Amino acid sequence: MKEFLQKAKNSSRIISTLSSKKKTNILLQIADTLVKNQDTIIAENQKDMKEGIKENLPSALLDRLKLDKSRITDMAQSIREIASLKEPIGKVLEGWVIPSGQRIEKVTTPIGVIGIIYESRPNVTSDTAALCFKSGNVCVLKGGKEANRSNRAIASLLQQVLENNGLPKEIISLLPDNTREGVAKLIKMDELVDLIIPRGGEALIKFVSKNSTVPVIKHDKGLCHIFIDKSADIQNAVDISINAKCQRPGVCNAMETLLVHEDITKDILPKLKEEFDKQKTQLVGCEKTCNLIDIAKASKEDFYTEYLSNKLSIKVVKDIDEAISHVNEHSSGHSESILTQNYINGERFLNEVDSACVYINSSTRFTDGAQFGFGAEVGISTSKLHSRGPMGINDLTTYKFKIYGNGNIRE
């Protein structure tokens, strides 16, 4: 492991100085290579699929695992889009001259070696590799075990392109030990790895956060809230609630808990129940909710649970203060929204709720790199440091200060 990571680290100086033109060109070659070798990838993917079926993997997971020609075309297209992003390295963020006469420039640089741990979808392998490559970083990828053959096929094509261009293949590689033990070792290698990004289930995120000596940017769960204030437009509030919960219940920016101002419960709860019933959403609620509509009682635990399914917790709150307190106590810091016509309550919610994305009069489903206009996204950070919320390619950079002197000594 150490030897492998030492090679990764050594190759980071090489990639950090590649010209933008060269990087773009290599990414376009990678896109072409994936399409040209799609049969090889699909053949390996079918072995993964076969084993997955044998092991009774859930059908949703099998669906995410599956590669066909159309999905490989999409993967290639995504790499071409990353290739066309504005060069993230060497950007002068600030520049000034200090009293002693030196000129200072604060300039973006690659982070170095980034370990990324993710689950089954093999397109994440090529996407992530392309984002790291474009931003001058070396990546060490650890995908899901069930996608092992697919990921190896993809990575080996990427490495071929690197070698054809005279670059070390260690610039993009899969973690050789593709197990939990491999991850446990990787996250202790702070001398050689600069950043770990875990994307995946709660257990993985917790394990990495608790044990890593390398800095971590978490892509943790999204326990997202919507608060319907008493001045909200009722019909719009129902529409947004349905959209936030039901449009795609399995994603991190879907709503998990709905808070309703007590003054409008009689007007809105029956309507919500009617619409959610049409969507077959399973509703659970606090006592006050259950007194008004016929749904099951929510446990304390429910309000801490990211269902990732078509289930919703509902709670009645007495005012904006209780709403904000409930959110800050239960949220995972991902995305929250207030629906209101009231200026002061809107401002307070946006300012006092401590989450990456805070909305007014909008579904939470917009928390997404593509929706935000970042192009391809690395994921959605629930960490507060370095990068928070949707992570674009610019979040894969750090900076250095370049100081241009003229023979200066400090008095």
Place this chain on the structure above:
Amino acid sequence: MKEFLQKAKNSSRIISTLSSKKKTNILLQIADTLVKNQDTIIAENQKDMKEGIKENLPSALLDRLKLDKSRITDMAQSIREIASLKEPIGKVLEGWVIPSGQRIEKVTTPIGVIGIIYESRPNVTSDTAALCFKSGNVCVLKGGKEANRSNRAIASLLQQVLENNGLPKEIISLLPDNTREGVAKLIKMDELVDLIIPRGGEALIKFVSKNSTVPVIKHDKGLCHIFIDKSADIQNAVDISINAKCQRPGVCNAMETLLVHEDITKDILPKLKEEFDKQKTQLVGCEKTCNLIDIAKASKEDFYTEYLSNKLSIKVVKDIDEAISHVNEHSSGHSESILTQNYINGERFLNEVDSACVYINSSTRFTDGAQFGFGAEVGISTSKLHSRGPMGINDLTTYKFKIYGNGNIRE
């Protein structure tokens, strides 16, 4: 500990919404209070001093520990300067409208609860508290044990001012358990603490980095290099070398290793020896250096050592490539400088050396918040994420996305 930190976390919502005017006003009150109560502080400091003398603390440490009227005036002045800094919270970093019509603002916010671990100087207590307060953060301070009484006296005055203004005293507090075990507990409290900043000796930094489950921004050692290229101006190179090593050898931006291009060793090494001898600098060198000037041989270990004293390692290198490789292998990522008239070598050094501050034709002694024009500094980060190099008050902020909608649902 948990209960104490829970209070700290709860008070973070209160401070995060204070107006700039109110924060500034409270900081000015704090400055006045310190001066008005200087006798109390000095009395407590004298007890620390007495115990320090009894325990035979080194005189340099005792000097840093000592408070008198003039030092307390300086502490108050420093707080007034922090009070006058531009408000760091609520700054709109970017803003745009997305295709679905919502307006997005990326806005600076406080980080939350920050634990800061530092060594003896009691002025760090008031400085750090003021920086955290101005940036809307709650701070938990853990100063050196030898300054315990001084720190308690200062912190209790700060807390008085908070309470006089109707604020919870937990906004600024000292870690109740002021021991290594206390630190060990603090750095595991990732549910309640958002950031740990360790400033101090190597052992402390290592302990915190290896064990913290809270994100860490290290203020690690400065193993700084200067490379004298063959085209450097000889007299200027000697002046800069003396400045970088001898002006204040005990600080982190002082030079520890001098690299010299092999083509100019005969011209420059004797001159360097002559000038360093005048400064009583202890020199050790590689074999090639020792062949030319009469100094002791450097061990392999020497080139990995931050002396923090008037001692210097010298190594002859054959070209810019060897210089860059040596720096990237041995440096702590703090500050490095190339002295050269050659454009290409200067560019390569600035681009390829992976350190927070990279200089051309300048002493490394300028790596400092005040020199950079940041006002008061939190310290110098040797981490790569979130904040790198001199940390000003803006580095004590994170950001959130505020999304202003108009009833939007995702299609």
